[in-house]
Amino acid sequence: MTLWQRMTNFSFLPDYAPYFINGIICTLLLSVVSVFVAIIPALCLALMRLSKSKILRGISGAYIQVFRSTPLLVQLFIVYFGPFTAITLPSYKMFGFIDTAIFIPGVVALALNSSAYVAESIRAGILAVDKGQTEAARSLGLTQAQTMRYIVLPQAIKNIIPTLANELVTMIKETSVIGYLGVQDLMWGTKTTAGATFLPLSPYILAAAIYFCINFPAGKAVEALERRMRRGDK
Amino acid sequence: METNKLIQVKDVYKRFEDGNMTVALDHCSLEIRKGEVVVIVGPSGSGKSTMLRTLNMLEVPTSGEIIFEGVNIADKSVDINVHRQKMGMVFQHFNLFPHKTILENLTLAPIKVKGEDHRTVEERAMRLLGIVGLADRAHDYPSQLSGGQKQRVAIARALCMQPEVMLFDEPTSALDPEMVGEVLEVMRDLAKHGMTMVVVTHEMGFAREVGTRVIFMDQGKILVDEDPKTFFEKPENPRLQDFLAKVL
């Protein structure tokens, strides 16, 4: 077979399409849930990073550096074979095929990783709010916490939302390591298909096409969102 | 202690720890009595804003005391939020809250900080908006207002906390010339009603007419502290003479 034939041999599709369809569902679910779960810890990390306490700043900074400087796959294994060997999770099949006993540790690992990145974008979003806003609020007698809650965060959100959407796009790609735990995501479905059909190339071409078809429009949507949020400014 | 002394600045020294180690306030002392309108003038960079901002601890002095209503608020063990409620501040760039309506800009602090009743605060806010001529804009957002209107709202917002003193940092410097008058008018009115005010400004007409005392600062020092008549008509300090020759 020529290279072109190997790339475009989709004869596996009639039998293996469900792997890909389930894979898309699983990948999207995993990414959305992980980024969502990451928001609260990320907000805590960002506020710690901005606090006056050296200790809180140090803890948060160390967390962020550790998670950004080590591979996601390593983090995934450490979380799965570390804390989660001590906990027995209920095994329930979401959509009939996603096993919660491995999905949950996967979400936890991805969210821990994602929170390190999201924390930095929340921090940047907070810092981008004009200092005059804080000064005005403090001059009226609001405490630091009230100022954050009523004045700064509501304005920072429009800086943060586009970066969250961006993180989601990144996450859709990053989740591809989750197959190592046996979570049946898009990458897992692709690998299984390639192994079973002895077609080493074309399933991956299809997977690439699917990832692209999700992420390219999503990326464009993020850009449009960013433009709209910016236009919303005074 | 004399009760009519609202604020006493005692030997305040402020150095910014930022590489340049700028000395913004070089051992300044000053008293502000109830009902006074103290105007601070001086060249750019002379420490006027820093002086004003140390009065409500937006800048913390390196050394020295700020006595407000008998309490040294420069002391770190003091809960500054309690005292700031009584000191309104108006900024050069308005700093209205863009995500809140005009009315909410006024009512937020009285409700959240003082825990006042919504209805009471809203009534007071509407009355204040009426006084600054913007009652009909209560439900608009700051972005829908002109600069002059924004600054009038900012003044009303500070007043809504019912402060003992109002601090103004170049309130008309960011305005188009045709809007300066409407803001000065509101301030003049406030002074007439007996509000204690500390005003940093380049508007010498305002200083002369409305000020009860005028202070000249240069290089972090208070060089002159006089009544307006002496200040403008018989200035003795050579640096002040220079300054007046440039700005008048």
Ligand SMILES: Nc1ncnc2c1ncn2[C@@H]1O[C@H](COP(=O)(O)OP(=O)(O)O)[C@@H](O)[C@H]1O
């Ligand atoms: N936050 C700051 N950090 C460092 N230096 C500052 C800061 N604020 C003011 N300064 C410096 O302190 C001096 C006095 O500034 P300021 O009080 O703003 O003067 P003015 O209001 O009279 O123009 C200037 O030299 C200025 O550069």
Ligand SMILES: [Mg+2]
């Ligand atoms: Mg200034």
